[in-house]
Amino acid sequence: MKIILDGHGGDYCPEQAVLGAIQAVQKHNDLEIVICGNEEVIQPILATNYNGNKISISHCTEIITNEDVPTIAVRQKKDSSMVKAIRMAKEDSSFAGVVSAGNTGALLTASLFVAKRIKGISRPCLAPSLPTVIEDKCFVLVDCGANADCKPINLQHFAVMGSCYMQSLYGVSNPTVAILSNGQEKGKGNELVKETYPLLENTKSINFVGNVEARDILTGDYDVVVCDGFSGNIALKTIEGTALTVMRLIKNSIKNGSILQKIGGLLIKPAIKKLKSTMDVNEQAGGTVLGVDCIIVKAHGSSKAASICRCIEQVIMLAKNNVLQKIKENLSGIEDDNEV
Amino acid sequence: MKIILDGHGGDYCPEQAVLGAIQAVQKHNDLEIVICGNEEVIQPILATNYNGNKISISHCTEIITNEDVPTIAVRQKKDSSMVKAIRMAKEDSSFAGVVSAGNTGALLTASLFVAKRIKGISRPCLAPSLPTVIEDKCFVLVDCGANADCKPINLQHFAVMGSCYMQSLYGVSNPTVAILSNGQEKGKGNELVKETYPLLENTKSINFVGNVEARDILTGDYDVVVCDGFSGNIALKTIEGTALTVMRLIKNSIKNGSILQKIGGLLIKPAIKKLKSTMDVNEQAGGTVLGVDCIIVKAHGSSKAASICRCIEQVIMLAKNNVLQKIKENLSGIEDDNEV
Numbered sequence: 169m170k171i172i173l174d175g176h177g178g179d180y181c182p183e184q185a186v187l188g189a190i191q192a193v194q195k196h197n198d199l200e201i202v203i204c205g206n207e208e209v210i211q212p213i214l215a216t217n218y219n220g221n222k223i224s225i226s227h228c229t230e231i232i233t234n235e236d237v238p239t240i241a242v243r244q245k246k247d248s249s250m251v252k253a254i255r256m257a258k259e260d261s262s263f264a265g266v267v268s269a270g271n272t273g274a275l276l277t278a279s280l281f282v283a284k285r286i287k288g289i290s291r292p293c294l295a296p297s298l299p300t301v302i303e304d305k306c307f308v309l310v311d312c313g314a315n316a317d318c319k320p321i322n323l324q325h326f327a328v329m330g331s332c333y334m335q336s337l338y339g340v341s342n343p344t345v346a347i348l349s350n351g352q353e354k355g356k357g358n359e360l361v362k363e364t365y366p367l368l369e370n371t372k373s374i375n376f377v378g379n380v381e382a383r384d385i386l387t388g389d390y391d392v393v394v395c396d397g398f399s400g401n402i403a404l405k406t407i408e409g410t411a412l413t414v415m416r417l418i419k420n421s422i423k424n425g426s427i428l429q430k431i432g433g434l435l436i437k438p439a440i441k442k443l444k445s446t447m448d449v450n451e452q453a454g455g456t457v458l459g460v461d462c463i464i465v466k467a468h469g470s471s472k473a474a475s476i477c478r479c480i481e482q483v484i485m486l487a488k489n490n491v492l493q494k495i496k497e498n499l500s501g502i503e504d505d506n507e508v
Numbered sequence: 509m510k511i512i513l514d515g516h517g518g519d520y521c522p523e524q525a526v527l528g529a530i531q532a533v534q535k536h537n538d539l540e541i542v543i544c545g546n547e548e549v550i551q552p553i554l555a556t557n558y559n560g561n562k563i564s565i566s567h568c569t570e571i572i573t574n575e576d577v578p579t580i581a582v583r584q585k586k587d588s589s590m591v592k593a594i595r596m597a598k599e600d601s602s603f604a605g606v607v608s609a610g611n612t613g614a615l616l617t618a619s620l621f622v623a624k625r626i627k628g629i630s631r632p633c634l635a636p637s638l639p640t641v642i643e644d645k646c647f648v649l650v651d652c653g654a655n656a657d658c659k660p661i662n663l664q665h666f667a668v669m670g671s672c673y674m675q676s677l678y679g680v681s682n683p684t685v686a687i688l689s690n691g692q693e694k695g696k697g698n699e700l701v702k703e704t705y706p707l708l709e710n711t712k713s714i715n716f717v718g719n720v721e722a723r724d725i726l727t728g729d730y731d732v733v734v735c736d737g738f739s740g741n742i743a744l745k746t747i748e749g750t751a752l753t754v755m756r757l758i759k760n761s762i763k764n765g766s767i768l769q770k771i772g773g774l775l776i777k778p779a780i781k782k783l784k785s786t787m788d789v790n791e792q793a794g795g796t797v798l799g800v801d802c803i804i805v806k807a808h809g810s811s812k813a814a815s816i817c818r819c820i821e822q823v824i825m826l827a828k829n830n831v832l833q834k835i836k837e838n839l840s841g842i843e844d845d846n847e848v
Contacts, residue, residue, distance in 0.1 A: 301753050313690060316698035350656060350741035358656035358738040382742040383749035398698040401690035402722040402739050406746035409723035413641050414754045417786060420641075421779035428775045435772025439761035446757060 169198055169264050171483050174253045175205025176231045177270020179470045182206075185269065186213045186223075188476025193222040195477070196484065202226050202263075204249040204256070228252050234469070238273035242281060250274060254282040257462050264487035265463030267454070267479045269471045275464065276314050276457060283462035286492070288499045291315045291322045292459030293397065294466065295333055296404065297452045300388035306452060307390055308334055311397040312404045314457075318396035320364040323347070324371060328498045329458040330392035331374045336489035337453065337482065343391035346380035348399055354378060360396060368394070373498040382406075415444065454479035456486065458495070463487055509538055510603050511823050514593045515545025516571045517610020519810045522546075525609065526553045526563075528816025533562040535817070536824065542566050542596070542603075544589040568592050574809070578613035582621060590614060594622040597802050604827035605803030607794070607819045609811045615804065616654050616797060623802035626832070628839045631655045631662045632799030633737065634806065635673055636744065637792045640728035646792060647730055648674055651737035652744045654797075658736035660704040663687070664711060668838045669798040670732035671714045676829035677793065677822065683731030686720035688739055694718060700736060708734070713838040722746075755784065794819035796826070798835070803827055 173189050175182040182205055189201045200222050203210055207227040214223060230248040232241045242251055250270050257263040268275050272294070280292060293311035300307055310326040310333075311318070327345050334343040347364060349357040354365065356379055368376040377390070382403055385393050395403070418440070422433035454465040454475075463486050467479040513529050515522040522545055529541045540562050543550055547567040554563060570588040572581045582591060590610050597603040608615050612634070620632060633651035640647055650666040650673075651658070667685050674683040687704060689697040694705065696719055708716040717730070722743055725733050735743070758780070762773035794815075797804040803826050807819040 301756055316690060348742065350653060350738050358736075361738075382745035383752075385746070386749050386753045396698075398690050398701075399739060399742055402688065402742050403746050405722035406725070406743050407750045409726050410747045410750035411754050412723075413726045414751050414783065416641055417783050418758075418776070418779060421782050422776055425776075425779050429779055432772040432775025432777075433779075435768045436758075436762055436765075436776060437772075439758060439765050439769055439773075442761050443754065443757050 169484060169487065170200045170202065170262055171264050171480055172253045172257050172266045173201055173203045173476070173480065174249045174266065174268035174270055175203040175210050175225075176249045177233075177268055178467060180472055181269055182210050183213055184472045185476055186210060187217060187473035188471070188480065189223050190218045191473055191477040192480040193220065196481075199484070200224075201480070202256070204228050204253040206231070206249075226252065226256065232271050232274045234271050236271060236274060238271060238277040241271070241274050242277045251278050251282060254278050254462065254464065258283050265465065265483035267465045267467055267476065267483060269467035269469055269476065272313075272466060275466055279457045279460040279462070279464050283460040283464060286459055286461050286496060286499065288503065289325050289459040291318065291325070292457055293326050293329070294455050295330060295458050296455040297337075298386070298404070298407065299446050299452060300386050302388035305388045306338065307385065307388070307393060309385070309393050309395070309400050309404060310458065311395065312400040312455070313397045315397040317398070318360065320360065320367050323360070323364040323394050323396065324367045324502060325459065325499070327368055327371060327374050327376070327392065327394045328502055329495050330394065332491055332494040332498055333456065333458060334391045336486050336491035336494060340391050342375045344377045344389070345374045345392040345394060346377050346390045348382060348385070348393050348395035348403065349379035350381070352379050352381055364394075371502050373501045415440065453482050456482070461492065463491065509536075509824060509827065510540045510542065511820055512593045512597050512603050512606045513541055513543045513816070513820065514589045514606065514608035514610055515543040515550050515565075516589045517573075517608055517809075518807060520812055521609055522550050523553055524812045525816055526550060527557060527813035528811070528820065529563050530558045531813055531817040532820040533560065536821075539820075539824070540564075541820070544568050544593040544596070546571070546589075566592065566596065572611050572614045574611050576611060576614060578611060578617040581611070581614050582617045591618050591622060594618050594802065594804065598623050605805065605823035607805045607807055607816065607823060609807035609809055609816065612806060615806055619797045619800045619802070619804050623800040623804060626799055626801050626836060626839065628843065629665050629799040631658065631665065632797055633666050633669070634795050635670060635798050636795040637677075638726070638744070638747065639786050639792060640726050642728035645728045646678065647725065647728070647733060649725070649733050649735070649740050649744060650798065651735065652740040652795070653737045655737040657738070658700065660700065660707050663700070663704040663734050663736065664707045664842060665799065665839070667708055667711060667714050667716070667732065667734045668842055669835050670734065672831055672834040672838055673796065673798060674731045676826050676831035676834060680731050682715045684717045684729070685714045685732040685734060686717050686730045688722060688725070688733050688735035688743065689719035690721070692719050692721055704734075711842050713841050755780065793822050796822070801832065803831065
C-alpha cells in the first residue's frame with residue numbers, strides 16, 4: 169500500500185513527520201510512503217534516521233502555514249506540500265490516501281477543491297474520534313467544524329458517512345447514530361434538529377437511536393453523534409476546556425491542600441497522566457475529512473512521530489475496509505429513502 | 509423584604525423548600541417568606557421546625573410535576589403552587605421575587621404568560637451561573653436553553669440583560685461580554701454569530717470583547733457569554749458530562765491502579781470533593797429567568813435546604829440592586845444604538 173504524507177504544516181514538522189513515516193514503514197512491511205515537502209530539509213532528516221527504500225520524497229517549493237488564509241493559500245500555493253499531496257493522491261489511484269498535520273481550514277479547502285466531493289455530497293465534514301468513559305471505545309462527532317451552517321440533508325449525509333466510518337475504522341457493526349439535541353425526547357431540538365430527525369428515522373442504512381443530550385455523548389452508548397459544525401465545535405472544545413479545567417482544579421486543590429493531600433497527589437500522578445492521555449484529543453485517531461473522493465486524515469497540529477504513525481495506520485485501515493466505496497453505496501441508498 | 513417560594517416541584521420538596529425558607533429568615537431579619545403550596549402538607553413541616561412569624565403559607569390545590577407538559581400545565585393548573593407564586597408576585601409589588609425548584613419548562617412558560625415580558629424583549633432567557641478556574645468567580649451563560657432558535661436581536665438582549673445581571677448579582681462593574689463562536693477571530697461563526705457581532709459592537713451599554721471559543725469559557729476571563737439557547741444547552745451539558753466523566757475516569761484509574769495509587773486516592777479525597785462541588789451546577793447560584801417583569805429564580809430540581817436558601821438570597825441581592833430597573837434602562841438605550 170502507498171500513502172502520501174504532507175511533510176510540513178504541523179508544529180513539529182518536518183522532523184516528526186519523517187520520524188512518524190519511518191515508524192509506520194517499520195511496522196508495516198507492505199507499506200510505502202511518499203513525503204511531499206522541501207527535499208533539502210527532509211532528505212537529511214530521512215538520511216540520518218532511515219536507510220531503507222520504502223520512503224521517498226516528492227519535492228515541493230511551497231508550504232502552507234497556519235497563518236495562511238485557507239482559500240487564498242490553496243488557490244495560490246499550488247506547489248505547496250499539502251496541495252501537492254492531495255493532488256497526487258487524487259491523480260494516482262495507487263495511493264491509498266493522505267495524512268497532513270497542517271492548517272485545518274486549508275486542508276478542508278484543498279480536500280474540496282482538489283480531491284473533489286463524492287457525487288451527491290454537497291458538504292464534506294470533519295470527523296474526529298473522541299474518547300468515552302469506556303476504555304478504548306471512541307465515538308465520532310460529525311461535523312465538528314467544517315460547516316457552521318447546515319441543512320437537514322447535510323446532517324443526513326454526515327450520519328451515513330459517520331456510520332460507514334465507524335464500521336471501517338473500528339469495525340463497529342451496525343453503529344448507533346444519534347443527533348445532538350437539547351433534550352432526549354423526540355420533538356426536542358432547534359429547527360434544524362426537528363427537521364433532520366424524520367430524515368434520519370427514514371434512513372435505512374443507519375441504526376438511528378434518536379436524540380442525545382450533550383451530557384451523554386461521552387458515555388460510550390453512541391457510536392456516531394451527528395450535528396452541524398458549529399454545535400459540534402462547541403461540544404468538542406467544551407470537552408477539551410472542561411477536561412483541562414478539572415485537571416487544573418485538582419492540581420491546585422492538591423497544591424494548596426494539606427501535606428497529606430500533597431503526598432496523595434504524588435501517588436496518583438500515574439492515574440492523572442493516564443487520564444490526560446485519554447482525554448487528550450491529540451492522542452486519539454486523527455480527524456478524517458469525510459465526503460471527498462480520497463481518504464484524507466488530519467493529524468493534530470501538535471502531533472509527534474507516534475501520532476503521525478497512528479494517522480498513517482488510520483489511512484491503511486480505512487483503505488483496507490473500502491470506506492469510500494461503502495460511503496458511495498450507502499449514499500445511493502438514501503436517495504431512494506428520501507424519495508419515499 | 510417579602511419573597512414567594514414555590515413549595516413544591518423540586519425532588520426534595522416540600523420538606524427542603526420549607527427548611528430552606530427557615531434558614532433564610534433566620535439569616536435575614538427583615539425577610540418574610542410566603543410559601544405557596546398545599547397547606548395540609550406544608551403546615552406540619554413548618555410547625556415542627558419553626559415557631560417564628562416570618563413564614564406564612566398561601567394554600568394551593570394543585571402541583572405542576574416534572575412529567576407535566578409545560579404549556580398545558582400552566583394553562584390548566586391555575587391554582588398550582590408555581591403559577592400562583594408568580595401571579596402573586598406579579599400582582600403585589602411588595603413581593604421582591606419568586607423562587608421555584610419545579611419543572612423548568614413550566615417555570616419559563618409561567619414566567620412568560622403570568623409575569624409577562626419586559627417591554628421590548630421578545631425572548632426571555634434562562635441565565636445560570638457557571639464556575640470558572642478562578643475560585644469564587646462565576647460567569648453567566650445566556651441563553652442556556654429557553655430559546656432553541658434565536659435572531660440577532662435576541663442575542664443582543666441577552667447580552668444587555670446578562671451584563672445587568674452580573675452587575676446586580678456579583679457586583680461586577682463593566683462585565684466583559686463575549687459571544688460563543690467556533691473561532692476567536694472576528695468573522696468566525698455561523699450566520700447568527702456573524703450577524704450578531706456588529707450589533708454587540710454597537711451596543712454602548714455593554715463591554716463587548718468579541719468571540720470566545722467554547723474551550724475558553726471556563727477561564728474566568730469572560731463575565732457574560734452570549735449564545736442561542738441550543739448552543740448554550742450544548743455547552744452547559746458538555747461541561748456537566750465532561751466533569752463527571754473526568755472524575756469517574758480518575759476514580760477508575762485509582763481503583764484499578766497500584767496500592768500506592770489507592771492510598772493516594774484516599775489522601776486526595778478532600779480535593780476531589782471540593783472539585784465536585786465547584787463543578788456541580790447545583791452548588792452554584794440558581795438560574796434566573798431574564799427578560800420578564802419579575803425576579804424569578806430557578807433552583808435546581810435536586811436542591812436541598814441550603815440551595816433553596818441561596819436562591820432566596822439571590823432574589824434579595826437582585827432586588828436590592830434593582831436588576832429589573834437596570835435592564836429596562838439599558839434596553840431603552842440599545843434601541844437608540846440600533847437606529848444609528
